[in-house]
Amino acid sequence: MTxxxxxxxxPAPDLRSAALVAEDDPMFHHVLQKSLSDWGxxxxxxxxxxxxxxxxxxxxxxxxxxxxxxxxxxxxxxxCGRIRSRKPAPYSYILLLSAKVTSGTxxxxxxxxxxxxxxxxxx
Numbered sequence: 001m002t003x004x005x006x007x008x009x010x011p012a013p014d015l016r017s018a019a020l021v022a023e024d025d026p027m028f029h030h031v032l033q034k035s036l037s038d039w040g041x042x043x044x045x046x047x048x049x050x051x052x053x054x055x056x057x058x059x060x061x062x063x064x065x066x067x068x069x070x071x072x073x074x075x076x077x078x079x080c081g082r083i084r085s086r087k088p089a090p091y092s093y094i095l096l097l098s099a100k101v102t103s104g105t106x107x108x109x110x111x112x113x114x115x116x117x118x119x120x121x122x123x
Contacts (some may be wrong), residue, residue, distance in 0.1 A: 018062035021045040022052035022079070023097070024071045032066055049074025053082060056092075063090060069098035 019041040023029040033045045044062060046052050050073035055061055065083070067076035074082070076096050083092055 018042050018044070019064040019066065020052060020055060020062040021066045022047075022049055022071060022076070023066070023068045024048060025068070028068070028097075036066070048072045049076065049079045052079060056083060061092075063092050065092050065094045067094060067096050069096055 017040075019036050021029065021032045021036065021043055023032055023045070024047050029045060029047065033043050036043045041064065044055060046055065049067070049071045052065075052067065053074055056065075056079075067079055069076040076098075080094055080096060083089075083094065
């Protein structure tokens with residue numbers, strides 16, 4: 001290079017670095033935590049929606065959320081409503097899991113965000 005050195009661009013933040021798992025079933029809790037860790041995520045895992053909400057109130061909370069639909073305390077649907085009603089807040093990507101077997105399109109209460117419901121895959 002002539003004259004001046006080009007400054008190296010700062011590495012882009014790794015958006016995959018943090019994930020939150022909220023699942024009350026011990027087996028699925030373990031499987032989700034291990035799978036996400038194996039894929040390179042730094043996983044925080046809790047057993048109920050109230051603990052998940054406490055984590056999500058922090059400014060540096062994970063942006064990838066894997067939530068169980070039915071949990072003690074706050075369920076996944078109520079938790080999604082709280083997350084989406086925060087203004088202003090950075091966007092969170094939410095996977096809502098359920099043992100319910102159904103399919104179709106459903107709107108999230110409070111936010112009316114469309115969701116595609118697919119039957120679960122067997123593990």
